[in-house]
Amino acid sequence: MPLRITENIHNWLFSVMPEGVASLVEMTLIAVVYLTIFAVAGLFLVLLERRVAAWFQLRIGPNRVGPQGLLQTMADAIKLLTKELTGTEKADKFLYNLAPYFVIISALMALAVIPFSAEFHAFDINIGIFFLIAISSIGVIGILLGGWSSNNKYALIGAMRSGVQTISYELSVGLSLLTMVVITGSLQLSEIIEVQKSGWLILQGHIPAAIAFMVFMISGTAETNRAPFDMVEAESELGAGFHTEYSGMKFAYFFLAEFINMFIISAIAATVFFGGWLSPFGITESIPELGVFWFLLKTMALVFLMMWFRWTFPRLRVDQLLTLEWKYLLPINLVNLVLMALLVWLNLTLRL
Amino acid sequence: METEVLYSNFKSEEYFINMGPQHPATHGVLRLLLTIDGEIIKKVEPDLGYIHRSIEKMCERDSYQQIVHLTDRMDYLSANINNEAVCLAVENALQLEIPERVKVIRTIIGELTRIASHCLWWGVMGMDVGALTTYFYGFRDREMINDIMEETCGARLTMNYNVPGGLMLDIHPNFVNRVKEFVAHFKTKLPEYDRLLTGNVIFQKRTVGVGVLSREDAISFGASGPVGRASGYSCDVRKHHPYSAYDRVTFEEALRTEGDTYARYLVRIQEMWESLSIVEQLIDNIPEGEHRVATNAVIKLPKGEYYQKVETARGELGVYIISTGTKNPYRLKFRSPGFSNLSLLNHIAVGGKIGDLVATMATLDLVIPDIDR
Amino acid sequence: MSYFSDIYKGIKTLLTGMSVTGKYFVTSRKGAITQQYPDNRDTLQMFERFRGEVIMPHTDDNEHRCTGCQKCEIACPNGTIEIIWDRGIDEATGKKKKKIDQFVYHLSMCTMCGLCIDVCPHDAIKWGQNFENSVYDRSTLTRVLNKPGSTLMQGVED
Structure with missing residues (x-):
C-alpha cells in the first residue's frame, strides 16, 4: 500500500527527470509529507491534551468548533496566524526571530528518523538513537536564544532554567536508552525493532529495562519541559517563561514544538521499549499495514501517560529538579546500566 | 555552610523584577517588587493600592444598614463573616437582644463560608505549586456551598444576608437538607484532597520547611488566622472571644508548631474538618423563632467607641466604630487579616527561591481587596 | 537505606x-x-431568591404597588434608585396625593444588596431572575420600572 505508492512515485520521478533533480524533488516531497504530519499531529495533540485535561478536571473541554470540537485547534491556529507579531523594543531582533525556527526544525528533524512502520520510515540512519538524542538537545538552544533575546527578565529566568534542566536530563535520557542499546547491540532504529520480534525489550530486559523505562519517562518529560518539570514556563511563577514576549505564529511554533517533542519522546519509548510498530505477540504479523496503527497506539498510550502526569502532579522547584536528576536518576541509571550489561553477559535476558 | 562560601566567591549582581500587578500568582492586583539574585530572593516589597476603593471613607457616608453591604467587597471569600462582624458591632452598641435562631444560622453560614473559602484556597494552592487539577476539584465542592448560599441569600459571593438585628430573610426550606447533603458529600471528598495533594512527595518537597515563621514573629507581625495558628500562636477568635453560637459548640482549634508552608496548609485542611463538625452539631437543632428583631429605620449608635472582632477564613477581622450619636459613624476602621499577613511576607520569603515565594504566598491566602479595602 | x-x-x-x-x-x-451555558438557557432555572435585577411587577390592568414613598431611594447606598414623583388629585377623596411619575433604576450602579426590597413597605419592587444584563450601550441600563400609563393598585396604601 503506502510502499507501492512511494515506489511508483519514485520510479516515475526518476524516469521523467535526471537523477539529481529527481532525488531533490523526492526529498522535497518527503519534507512536505513530514511537515503535514507535523502540523496535523501537533494540532491533534493540542486538542487531545485539552480534552484529556478536561476529563481529568470534571470539565467537558472544547466541543463547539466542528464535531466534538475536532476543529478547535484548527480554528486556534488560524487565529494565531492572523494575530499581530508583537515584540519588545530592545529585543535582539535577529536572534528573537531565529529562536522559534531552532525549536521547530530540531523537532522536525527528530521526526524524520522515527519508524512509523517497516516501510514508513524516512531516514533509517544507522546511528538512529544517537541522532535523536543529539537533535533533541538542539531545541534548547532555541529556547535559550528566545529567552535571552526577548529582553525580558521573566523570559531570561525561564530560558536559564531550561538550559540547566535540559543539560542535566539529557544525561538520563541518553543513559537509559544506552541501557537498552546494550541488549540490541545496535543504534539503528529498524534493527532495534527487528530484535524485538522475539519479545519487546521491556520484557527481554525485565527489571533493568523497567527501571530504564521509568527513568526515561521521567527524564523525557523533563526534556520536553512539561509538568511536573515545566520550570521553563511555570505560569504561576514566571507568567509564561521564555515565550513571554512571543505572540502569534512565533508563539505557535514554540507551542507546537512542545507537543511534537512530547510525541517524539513517546515515540522513542514506544520504539525502544515496546516494539515500535510490532503487534503484541505478533497477532497481526501477516498484515504489515497495521504497523502504523500499532505504533501510534503505543505512542498515544505513552502520550496519555505524560498528560496524566501533567494534570496530577505539582511542579518541582528548580533546585529539587536538579537534586532529582543528579542524586537519584543518574546514579540509578549508572547502576542500571551495569546491571543490564551483566544481564546480557550472563545471558539472563528473556527471549521468546 | 559550604555552599555559602562557594556562592560568595562568585560575583553576582542583584536585579529587580516586578511581580504583578498582573501576575498569575498574586491572585489579583498585588504588586511585589522583588530583588533577586539569580533565583534567590533578597527582598520582597509589596506595593499596594491598585484596588483601593476607600471603603472606610464610604462607611462614614453610609448608614449602618448600608455599611454591611460594603464589607462584602472586602474579603469577598468570607463575605458573610464580614457582614456578621459589622452587624455584631452595631447590635452590641445598641444592646439588642438577638434571637437564638439568628445566632445559630449565622454560625452555620459562617462556617460554610469558611469551608468555601478554604476549598478555593486549596484549589489555588495546588495551582500555584503547579497541579492545575486541584483547582477544579476545589471549585466543585465550593460550588455546592455557593448553591446553598444562592438559594437562601440570593447571591453567591456578595450575599449581604446579615442586617443589624438579624438576617434579611429566613433560611430557605431546603437549606437544612442541602447542608446535610453537602456535609455528607464533603466528608468523602476531603480525604481525596489529602490523597491528591497533601501526601504527594513533590508537594511536600515544595512546602515542608519553606517560609518558616516563628511564634514570636507571628505575634509581633500581628499574624492571625491559620497563618498564626500554624506557628503555634493560639489566636482563634471563635475560641477566645466567642460570638454568635460558638460558645455552645465543641471544636478544636487547629494548632501546629512548625510554622512552615506545610503547617499552614495542614491547619487549613484541619479547619475544614472542624467547620464540618460545627455545622453538623448545629444543623439539626436550629431553634425556632424570629429571624430578625426590629430596629429603628434610622439606626443611631450611642456616642462612643465600639470594637468587634470575628474570625474570618483568613484570620481576625476587627471592626472599630467611633460614633458621635448620628446616623453615620464618625470613623470606621477595619482591621483586616490579610494586611497583617502580607506584612510578614518579606520576613519569611527572603532567602527562598521564586517557587518558594509563590508557595508561601499561596498559604498566606491573600485576598487583595481585603488588604487594600 | x-x-x-x-x-x-x-x-x-x-x-x-x-x-x-x-x-x-x-x-x-x-x-x-460545568454547564453548557448558552445551550441550556431553556432549562436553566435560577433560585427563587436569586438577585438578578430589580423589577416592579405589574398586574394585567397595568397597576403597580408603588406609592412613591421613596424609602427605597433613601435605603439605597449607591443612588441606584431615583423616584420622580408628582402630586395628583385622588379621584375618590379629591385630595392631593403623591404618585410616581417615573421609577428610575440605574442597573449600572446597583450592587444587588437588596436593601431597597427589604425596606419596601408595599412589596412594590421585587428581584427579577434575569441575569443576562450585558448591553452594548450603557445608557440602556437606566430603566424606568413603572410601565407607561400604569396606576397605583387600589388599597395598597390602606
Missing part, C-alpha cells in the same frame, strides 16, 4: 495521586461539573 525508602514512598504517593485523577478520568462521562 532511607535513600531507597524515600524513592519507594515518593513513587507510592505519586501513584496515589494518579489514582485519584485517573478515577475521575474514567468516570468523566457523567462527572462534568
Whole structure:
C-alpha cells in the first residue's frame, strides 16, 4: 500500500527527470509529507491534551468548533496566524526571530528518523538513537536564544532554567536508552525493532529495562519541559517563561514544538521499549499495514501517560529538579546500566 | 555552610523584577517588587493600592444598614463573616437582644463560608505549586456551598444576608437538607484532597520547611488566622472571644508548631474538618423563632467607641466604630487579616527561591481587596 | 537505606495521586461539573431568591404597588434608585396625593444588596431572575420600572 505508492512515485520521478533533480524533488516531497504530519499531529495533540485535561478536571473541554470540537485547534491556529507579531523594543531582533525556527526544525528533524512502520520510515540512519538524542538537545538552544533575546527578565529566568534542566536530563535520557542499546547491540532504529520480534525489550530486559523505562519517562518529560518539570514556563511563577514576549505564529511554533517533542519522546519509548510498530505477540504479523496503527497506539498510550502526569502532579522547584536528576536518576541509571550489561553477559535476558 | 562560601566567591549582581500587578500568582492586583539574585530572593516589597476603593471613607457616608453591604467587597471569600462582624458591632452598641435562631444560622453560614473559602484556597494552592487539577476539584465542592448560599441569600459571593438585628430573610426550606447533603458529600471528598495533594512527595518537597515563621514573629507581625495558628500562636477568635453560637459548640482549634508552608496548609485542611463538625452539631437543632428583631429605620449608635472582632477564613477581622450619636459613624476602621499577613511576607520569603515565594504566598491566602479595602 | 525508602514512598504517593485523577478520568462521562451555558438557557432555572435585577411587577390592568414613598431611594447606598414623583388629585377623596411619575433604576450602579426590597413597605419592587444584563450601550441600563400609563393598585396604601 503506502510502499507501492512511494515506489511508483519514485520510479516515475526518476524516469521523467535526471537523477539529481529527481532525488531533490523526492526529498522535497518527503519534507512536505513530514511537515503535514507535523502540523496535523501537533494540532491533534493540542486538542487531545485539552480534552484529556478536561476529563481529568470534571470539565467537558472544547466541543463547539466542528464535531466534538475536532476543529478547535484548527480554528486556534488560524487565529494565531492572523494575530499581530508583537515584540519588545530592545529585543535582539535577529536572534528573537531565529529562536522559534531552532525549536521547530530540531523537532522536525527528530521526526524524520522515527519508524512509523517497516516501510514508513524516512531516514533509517544507522546511528538512529544517537541522532535523536543529539537533535533533541538542539531545541534548547532555541529556547535559550528566545529567552535571552526577548529582553525580558521573566523570559531570561525561564530560558536559564531550561538550559540547566535540559543539560542535566539529557544525561538520563541518553543513559537509559544506552541501557537498552546494550541488549540490541545496535543504534539503528529498524534493527532495534527487528530484535524485538522475539519479545519487546521491556520484557527481554525485565527489571533493568523497567527501571530504564521509568527513568526515561521521567527524564523525557523533563526534556520536553512539561509538568511536573515545566520550570521553563511555570505560569504561576514566571507568567509564561521564555515565550513571554512571543505572540502569534512565533508563539505557535514554540507551542507546537512542545507537543511534537512530547510525541517524539513517546515515540522513542514506544520504539525502544515496546516494539515500535510490532503487534503484541505478533497477532497481526501477516498484515504489515497495521504497523502504523500499532505504533501510534503505543505512542498515544505513552502520550496519555505524560498528560496524566501533567494534570496530577505539582511542579518541582528548580533546585529539587536538579537534586532529582543528579542524586537519584543518574546514579540509578549508572547502576542500571551495569546491571543490564551483566544481564546480557550472563545471558539472563528473556527471549521468546 | 559550604555552599555559602562557594556562592560568595562568585560575583553576582542583584536585579529587580516586578511581580504583578498582573501576575498569575498574586491572585489579583498585588504588586511585589522583588530583588533577586539569580533565583534567590533578597527582598520582597509589596506595593499596594491598585484596588483601593476607600471603603472606610464610604462607611462614614453610609448608614449602618448600608455599611454591611460594603464589607462584602472586602474579603469577598468570607463575605458573610464580614457582614456578621459589622452587624455584631452595631447590635452590641445598641444592646439588642438577638434571637437564638439568628445566632445559630449565622454560625452555620459562617462556617460554610469558611469551608468555601478554604476549598478555593486549596484549589489555588495546588495551582500555584503547579497541579492545575486541584483547582477544579476545589471549585466543585465550593460550588455546592455557593448553591446553598444562592438559594437562601440570593447571591453567591456578595450575599449581604446579615442586617443589624438579624438576617434579611429566613433560611430557605431546603437549606437544612442541602447542608446535610453537602456535609455528607464533603466528608468523602476531603480525604481525596489529602490523597491528591497533601501526601504527594513533590508537594511536600515544595512546602515542608519553606517560609518558616516563628511564634514570636507571628505575634509581633500581628499574624492571625491559620497563618498564626500554624506557628503555634493560639489566636482563634471563635475560641477566645466567642460570638454568635460558638460558645455552645465543641471544636478544636487547629494548632501546629512548625510554622512552615506545610503547617499552614495542614491547619487549613484541619479547619475544614472542624467547620464540618460545627455545622453538623448545629444543623439539626436550629431553634425556632424570629429571624430578625426590629430596629429603628434610622439606626443611631450611642456616642462612643465600639470594637468587634470575628474570625474570618483568613484570620481576625476587627471592626472599630467611633460614633458621635448620628446616623453615620464618625470613623470606621477595619482591621483586616490579610494586611497583617502580607506584612510578614518579606520576613519569611527572603532567602527562598521564586517557587518558594509563590508557595508561601499561596498559604498566606491573600485576598487583595481585603488588604487594600 | 532511607535513600531507597524515600524513592519507594515518593513513587507510592505519586501513584496515589494518579489514582485519584485517573478515577475521575474514567468516570468523566457523567462527572462534568460545568454547564453548557448558552445551550441550556431553556432549562436553566435560577433560585427563587436569586438577585438578578430589580423589577416592579405589574398586574394585567397595568397597576403597580408603588406609592412613591421613596424609602427605597433613601435605603439605597449607591443612588441606584431615583423616584420622580408628582402630586395628583385622588379621584375618590379629591385630595392631593403623591404618585410616581417615573421609577428610575440605574442597573449600572446597583450592587444587588437588596436593601431597597427589604425596606419596601408595599412589596412594590421585587428581584427579577434575569441575569443576562450585558448591553452594548450603557445608557440602556437606566430603566424606568413603572410601565407607561400604569396606576397605583387600589388599597395598597390602606
